[in-house]
Amino acid sequence: MKLDLDLRLERPGFAFHAQHQGTLSGLTAIFGPSGSGKTTLLRLIAGFERGAGEIGLGPHRWQQGRHFVPPHRRRIATVFQEARLFQHLDVAGNLAYAARRAGTAHNVASLADRFGVTQLMGRRVAGLSGGEAQRVSLVRALLTDPVLILMDEPLSALDGAARAGILSIIEDLRDEGPAPILYVTHSRSEVARLADRVMLVASGAIRSEGPASAILPQILQTERDELSVMTVTHTGVEADGLCVLAYPGGRLLVPDFAGQRGRPTRIAIHARDVLLARGDAADWSGRLSALNAIPARVFAIEVRGASARVTLDCAGTQIVARITARSAGALGLASGVDCLALIKSVALLED
């Protein structure tokens, strides 16, 4: 569905102006440093704050000129940082609260079952763990039959195990959910793991928006090092214990891999961990300790001082290598030249 967004909000010491038009589907991560206005953007969309301007999604016009639809009639579900369950109701009561108002009582049992909260139904809210509470609040949000789901750092209050459980629920919602998701976070690993698209927010404005594969390298670039992002699928383990990661151009072998089996996962490759060689992989077979020598074509070279930044195209994935300018010259690298990228190690994206 098409999102039309042009909202301004002035507060003492803070000005926010969000402007964006584009199609929303799957999960769009709203990424930026704290204080940049990510949460403000979410609150403006939900209608908790009233700014000037307009916002609409598909056929729904939520704000335009003087027309302002109050939050409870927008059919936008918000999942907050804290679960915000109602303390005076039990788990079943919290779910019924949403279901009764949306007319979705017939869905309670199946949704509760699907997300593993059936056995919590009679529990008091105060006795739930953080992960259980957030799980209930996700089911409660889904019961509102929303046209858009907003999530405001839903993992940040959770510890490791609970976080993993909620992460995989959010992945399910992204892939098979009823509505597009806008997901506020300042965690790079959450963006890498969850996002189909990324909206970069900084100092009170949306700086850029695009597919995660295009925006992630911007996020991951630091002064010291640069990371490339590759999407792989962990397909199996070889007899000697090496994990097989399939990518469109072939496969990588790594000694250990914590990513989930069978699900596309984004991995990071440090620019300093990529070496370049000329010739065929077969020429090097048995003469090189690096296991992963994958075919690549030079896309661009930027020389700065003694070092060269080489952008490679590996079966559609862009990978950046940092080598010395002298090596680049010795290998005869130039745009369009075929070579081998020797990848020493890969990592799951972490913060």
Add this chain to the structure above:
Amino acid sequence: MTLRLAALVTGLLLVIGTPLAWWLARTRSRLRPAVEAVTALPLVLPPTVLGFYLLIAFNPRSALGAAWLDITGQTLTFSFAGLVIASVIYSLPFTVQPLQAAFAQVGRAPLEAAASLGASPLDAFLSVASPLAIRGYLSAAVLTFAHTLGEFGVVLMVGGNIPGETRVVSIAIYELVETIDYGQAHVLSAILVALSFTILFALYLLNGPGRAR
């Protein structure tokens, strides 16, 4: 008589005080400090001041007093109705302040959650804010009831001392002491002390262990 007055005033004040306290707890208006100050005035003013102004306002020659006389055929001064109105004003802070604190404690978070689940503001108030502020309601009701039970000055000024109409316990005790009937005064005073203690004790008992949820 006294109990009926206290119960009626408590009921009325919970109805009047709820929207006022709700507004005070949530508004960003610049009027708020002024309204808060007016609400708290009965706490600091001598009852005679309040009683004096009420007496003037209730006077059949004043606009309010005359209107009341036209509609009901009774004067407001020296009547039960007048007492109720006077007590409502006098006990207002004892209702509004606990409620305001309770609503402030509830905060915006659960109400935003309710709105995102499709509850209108009134719906959210009834189904979320009120149940969460239940302790505030309890405190407000008990304090208002106990305070109305024990008031004296305003009642004397506005209501006088008419048996069956405006003679509340505190006034009766005053009269008994004036006529040196200490025996009867002891009985009534002891009843009032016991009653007030019981009510306050119940309040603190209920608020005690659950306070740090």
